[in-house]
Amino acid sequence: MSSDILRRIKRAVLAGNYAFSEKALLEMEADGLTELDIAESILNAVAIYKTLRSQSPWRQQRTEYLHIIQSTNLDGLMIYSKGKLVEEAGIERYYFLISSKKAL
Structure with missing residues (x-):
């Protein structure tokens, strides 16, 4: 089941259907992440x-x-993200990132 959820999250991200909370943006800025x-x-x-x-x-x-993902970017930097799949206008393909920072 979690592989199905991960697949849905990846498809949302590939389609550009994601957004960041203010907290996630602040964490990204503090860690120098894009x-x-x-x-x-x-x-x-x-x-x-x-x-x-x-x-x-x-x-x-x-x-x-809330789904927590810890994985590397293409440069090998380990990143922690926490987010949720959100249904908007009847479409559940929207991923909202609550937290995004370097993994400890």
Whole structure:
């Protein structure tokens, strides 16, 4: 099942159907990362590292899952990203990145 989710995430990223939260943009800036670094990392991933149930009071659906991906960009830099698949206008092909930074 997680390979199906990863495939859907990768297709969303390939299609350019993704966005970054303010937090993710600040983390990227602090670590000197670009949107391309994050996209490369997601596209290079072979598995979802972990899936969590969202605890946010602002979640859009009753059950919302956050997917953590740790993978390298094309330069070999390990990157951590956390995001969720979001349905918008009846299309579930939108990936929203909540966190994007260098992996520790």
